[in-house]
Amino acid sequence: MASEANTTGTQCCIVGGGPAGMMLGYLLARAGVKTVVLEKHGDFLRDFRGDTVHPSTLRIMDELGLLDAFLERPHQKLRTLSAVFGAERVQLGDFGGLPARYAFIAMMPQWEFLDFLSGRARSLAAFTLRMQANVTGLIVGADGRVAGVRGSSPEGDFELRADCTIGCDGRHSTVRAAAGLAVEGLGAPIDVLWFRVGRDPAGQDSSLARVAPGHFVVTIDRGDYWQCAFVIPKGGAEALQGQDIAVFREQVVATAALLAPHIADVRSWDDVKLLTVAVDRLLQWSRPGLLCIGDAAHAMSPIGGVGINLAVQDAVAAANLLAEKLRAGTVTEADLDEVRKRRLWPTKATQAMQVTIQNNVLVPVMSADVGAELHVPLPMRVLTAVPVLQRLLARLLGMGVRPEHVRSPVA
Numbered sequence: 282m283a284s285e286a287n288t289t290g291t292q293c294c295i296v297g298g299g300p301a302g303m304m305l306g307y308l309l310a311r312a313g314v315k316t317v318v319l320e321k322h323g324d325f326l327r328d329f330r331g332d333t334v335h336p337s338t339l340r341i342m343d344e345l346g347l348l349d350a351f352l353e354r355p356h357q358k359l360r361t362l363s364a365v366f367g368a369e370r371v372q373l374g375d376f377g378g379l380p381a382r383y384a385f386i387a388m389m390p391q392w393e394f395l396d397f398l399s400g401r402a403r404s405l406a407a408f409t410l411r412m413q414a415n416v417t418g419l420i421v422g423a424d425g426r427v428a429g430v431r432g433s434s435p436e437g438d439f440e441l442r443a444d445c446t447i448g449c450d451g452r453h454s455t456v457r458a459a460a461g462l463a464v465e466g467l468g469a470p471i472d473v474l475w476f477r478v479g480r481d482p483a484g485q486d487s488s489l490a491r492v493a494p495g496h497f498v499v500t501i502d503r504g505d506y507w508q509c510a511f512v513i514p515k516g517g518a519e520a521l522q523g524q525d526i527a528v529f530r531e532q533v534v535a536t537a538a539l540l541a542p543h544i545a546d547v548r549s550w551d552d553v554k555l556l557t558v559a560v561d562r563l564l565q566w567s568r569p570g571l572l573c574i575g576d577a578a579h580a581m582s583p584i585g586g587v588g589i590n591l592a593v594q595d596a597v598a599a600a601n602l603l604a605e606k607l608r609a610g611t612v613t614e615a616d617l618d619e620v621r622k623r624r625l626w627p628t629k630a631t632q633a634m635q636v637t638i639q640n641n642v643l644v645p646v647m648s649a650d651v652g653a654e655l656h657v658p659l660p661m662r663v664l665t666a667v668p669v670l671q672r673l674l675a676r677l678l679g680m681g682v683r684p685e686h687v688r689s690p691v692a
């Protein structure tokens with residue numbers, strides 16, 4: 282139980298300082314809503330958050346007047362999308378059809394993205410960020426309305442009362458579980474092993490994915506190293522990790538030969554993190570006093586690298602719909618449900634794309650026998666042959682379905 286001294290109040294409490302929470306915190310504070318973001322970790326320096334800042338997010342940054350400063354942070358610009366499929370290179374996307382200021386994916390470690398946004402947000406009087414604040418439950422009034430959260434921090438247990446609580450705490454959301462919101466699972470047959478391998482800076486092929494029968498390796502160029510994802514069948518980690526690390530290194534190099542010179546960087550299983558993948562969504566995103574957005578409302582798989590951007594779009598939509606009402610203290614449950622109504626269609630469309638790719642590309646590749654011949658799927662052949670389709674796909678992937686514009690006010 283929190284002492285009285287550890288009980289505070291605010292207009293909006295955001296649980297989770299990921300892309301959704303940090304963008305929403307910034308936008309609400311910018312609109313003059315007293316906002317507290319609670320983040321359970323002590324920093325953003327975790328390695329497995331995803332690295333892609335898509336054109337839709339770059340455009341939001343531009344609308345906020347932040348794009349030039351943002352792009353001063355270390356990043357690589359990915360202007361086309363290609364993969365190596367068996368022995369063939371496939372060309373999948375070309376962002377050249379988008380306005381030049383955001384005609385690329387910025388491959389930026391997510392801690393840079395979050396550090397940048399939180400730095401800007403901290404300069405706003407209405408914004409507070411509390412790190413190492415782990416939310417463990419909800420405060421629920423006698424009328425059933427959520428009235429804030431309780432949690433623990435190095436200073437002790439705390440309670441934060443709020444007119445509105447917004448769960449942005451990701452795919453293992455404590456908030457959505459505590460609120461008893463029902464989840465619909467869409468099935469994710471894969472998990473991911475996440476590791477780094479050194480990269481020689483000059484002239485290396487920067488294809489994003491390397492595919493061989495039985496294996497799929499994602500290689501994200503981070504300048505002096507590759508951030509790699511080795512896709513495995515769901516639940517397959519234990520069997521693999523029971524073997525010598527050399528077996529894993531061989532499997533990786535057999536699919537992605539360009540990693541061979543520095544594969545010894547993966548010294549033991551301690552250098553390899555297991556990331557579990559989920560694709561699901563809530564049936565209801567809100568109840569009185571509470572809303573969930575981002576992965577807390579709809580967990581995304583890594584396919585397409587779109588989850589961060591969808592989370593940011595949710596945050597922009599939520600701020601557009603709620604900022605003025607939050608400031609005036611008049612938000613109703615119907616207002617909160619407007620966010621779900623606005624974002625459900627983009628979410629469904631994006632998750633359908635992820636599930637289609639995972640079932641029609643990933644599963645066949647993963648279940649192919651090592652050494653078997655790998656055929657490039659027909660849609661990939663067509664894309665490779667028709668540049669205009671590459672531009673269309675890049676626009677769809679880069680801007681997403683029904684992209685948002687910033688309409689929330691500046692206080």
Ligand SMILES: Cc1cc2nc3c(=O)[nH]c(=O)nc-3n(C[C@H](O)[C@H](O)[C@H](O)COP(=O)(O)OP(=O)(O)OC[C@H]3O[C@@H](n4cnc5c(N)ncnc54)[C@H](O)[C@@H]3O)c2cc1C
Pocket residue numbers: 296297298299300301302319320321322329330331332333414415416417449450451452453454455456473556557558559574575576577580581582583585586587588589590592
């Ligand atoms: C293996 C893998 C790779 C991925 N790669 C990409 C990619 O390259 N590009 C991409 O766009 N998407 C990627 N995704 C999807 C992407 O990670 C998510 O869709 C995106 O991070 C969602 O953002 P979010 O802000 O909703 O949640 P998160 O990014 O999960 O952020 C949630 C935040 O809440 C905090 N938190 C959690 N619980 C609590 C609590 N109880 N109290 C306080 N704080 C809490 C967490 O520490 C975290 O900071 C990947 C997903 C997986 C599984």
